[in-house]
Amino acid sequence: MDVLSDVIAIMRTGQPRSARVAWHAPWGQRFPAVPGSAGFQVVLQGSGWLLPPDGQPIVLSVGDVLFFPHGHGYAMADNPSTPVAEPECDPLEDGDLFTSASIDGPGAATVLLCGGYRLDPARAHPVLRDLPEMIHLPARLGLHPELRAAVELLGAEVQHPRLGADTVVSSLLDMLLLFILRAWFEAEHGQCEVSGWAAALADPGISASLDAMHRDPARAWTVAELGSQAGLSRAAFARRFAALVGQPPLTYLTWWRLASAGRLLRETDAPLSEIAARVGYGSEFAFANAFKREYGMAPGRYRRDGCPTPLPSSEVVKT
Structure with missing residues (x-):
């Protein structure tokens, strides 16, 4: 897997939720902060306004995409002067995978495709630190065609679900x-x-070294070998990697191995010895010690109980 695919796989947990909602003016709705989540809104029809907690209202048009990677709260309305209603429940706590709804009103309709993802803070990839509180992708002709295609397919499937x-x-x-x-x-x-991380993923050499680590975390990588993947000398690679990623290459590799192990522990029944080998540890004992330093508990307990007090993603094991 490449780095960005791994970010999705490692951080998302449970089932995402989505809804196609037709709001008829006047309408206003507050979407509360949901820690440990990420949410999105897509304007399928009509227009509206984003009302952020801080800053000026932002006008939204058909095709605009909003993404809230840290689960921060916000409000939306047909007009900045329209009062907003308070939510009745956590939209990710209960509910179906997808649903459709229509909110009655005398005015024009704004159709939104909204949803959210549960994120496991114990497996949050450090790439998330660099994301802003909100990402606004305005609709522009010819821009991000694959994103527009996914939106159209998702909106149609939610509105008219069929077999599968x-x-x-x-x-x-x-x-x-x-x-x-x-x-x-x-x-x-x-x-x-x-x-x-934006610069790291844009840098061909650093991106190649990250892909190498992600594709084969069990390999006994050295800084020199990773530097050869990047087409750089050992010293030049180490400096550039640390400057862009924020930590030395082998420090990141250790964190990634243990984050991958955490996912395997929660999502598979593989024995500890197998997981240790898959993430690059020569023995179950060495793996268990490294895992406990990172997560504050033994692998077996993590598998049973989860991680109630996860370490921040910046608190990586020093190698």
């Missing part, structure tokens, strides 16, 4: 998330000055 809709919608929701992140990174790459 559960699988189709679930796959399209993951595809939508990937396309949103790809579009944002591509937009960042087009800026004159970029830093952090």
Whole structure:
């Protein structure tokens, strides 16, 4: 898997939710903060306004995509002066994979495709740190055609579900998330000055080394070998990787191995010895010690109980 695909696989948990809602003016709705989640809104028909907690209202048109990677709250309305209603429940706590609804009113309709993803804070990839509170991708002719295609397919499937809709919608929701992140990174790459993960993924050498680690985490990588993947000397690679990613190459590799192990522990019944080998540890004992340093508990307990107090993604094991 490539880095961005791994980010999606490692951080999302449970089943995503989606809804196609037709709001008839006047309408206003507050969407509360949901820690440990990411949400999106897509304007399928009509227009509306985003009312962020801070800053000026933002007008939205057909095809605009909003993404909230950190689960921060916001409000939307047909007009900035329209009062907003408070939510009745956590939209991700209960409910179906997808649903449709219509909110009555005398005015014009605005149709929104909305939804959200549950994220496991214990497996949050550090790439998330670089994402802003909100990503706004305005609709522009010829821009991000794959994202527009995914939106159209998802909106049609939610409105008129057919045989196999559960699988189709679930796959399209993951595809939508990937396309949103790809579009944002591509937009960042087009800026004159970029830093952090946007710069790391745009850098051919550093991106190649990250892909190598993600595709074969069990390999006993050295800094020199990773530098050869990047086409750089050992010293030049180490400096550039740390400057862009924010940590040394082998530090990131260790974090990634243990994050992958956490996913395997929760999602498979593989024995610890097999998981240890798959993520690059020569013995179950060495793996268990490294895992406990990162997660604060033994692998067996993590598999049984989860991680109630996960370490921040920046708190990686030092190698």
